[in-house]
Each structure stands twice: as C-alpha cells, then as structure tokens.
Amino acid sequence: MNILELWRDLIRQYGDHAIEARYFINEIWTENIDSMVTIGLFLLIDRRFKEYEDKIRQYFESHHKMPDGYRLKQDEILLVIKKD
Numbered sequence: 001m002n003i004l005e006l007w008r009d010l011i012r013q014y015g016d017h018a019i020e021a022r023y024f025i026n027e028i029w030t031e032n033i034d035s036m037v038t039i040g041l042f043l044l045i046d047r048r049f050k051e052y053e054d055k056i057r058q059y060f061e062s063h064h065k066m067p068d069g070y071r072l073k074q075d076e077i078l079l080v081i082k083k084d
Contacts, residue, residue, distance in 0.1 A: 003077055010079060020080040028072045036060045036070040 010019050030036045037057050041049055049056070064070045 003079070007079060010081060014081055018082045018084075020082065022078040022080060024076050024078070026074045026076050029066075029069055031069040033057060033060060033070060036064065036072065040072070 007019065007021060028036075028039055030039065037053060037060060040056050040060060041053065044056075060070055060072075064072050
C-alpha cells in the first residue's frame with residue numbers, strides 16, 4: 001500500500017479532522033563507514049538484513065560517501081492520528 005492509499009483509508013476510518021500529515025527531511029551524518037552501516041542496519045529493523053552487511057557497506061560506500069564522512073538523507077512523511 002502506498003502512502004496516499006493509507007492516508008485516504010485513515011481519513012475514511014477516522015475522519016479528515018483526525019488525520020494530519022507531516023513532512024520532513026531526515027539527515028544522518030557519520031565520520032566512518034562502520035557507524036553508517038550500524039545505523040543503516042538499525043533503520044532496516046529486520047535482523048535478517050544483518051546477513052547483507054557487506055552489501056549494505058558497499059551501498060553506503062558507493063552512494064553516500066562524502067569528503068568528510070558519510071551522509072544519508074531521507075524524505076519522511078509521518079501520518080498522525082489525533083485522539084479525540
């Protein structure tokens with residue numbers, strides 16, 4: 001299910017007045033690859049990704065390396081359901 005479908009379904013269930021969408025950009029910066037891999041594994045939540053640690057390391061090396069470390073930027077959408 002994509003975010004727009006979820007948003008629509010929540011509005012149907014709780015009403016437009018009870019649903020709020022918040023958008024923000026999340027940026028994570030580390031000085032070394034080991035820290036970035038640790039954070040990446042944490043963000044993936046599922047422990048099964050641990051077996052792909054080498055591939056995750058390669059991904060960060062090729063896509064997120066900066067002159068002074070590693071940076072990961074993410075766009076985030078948070079859907080909030082307000083209590084009555």
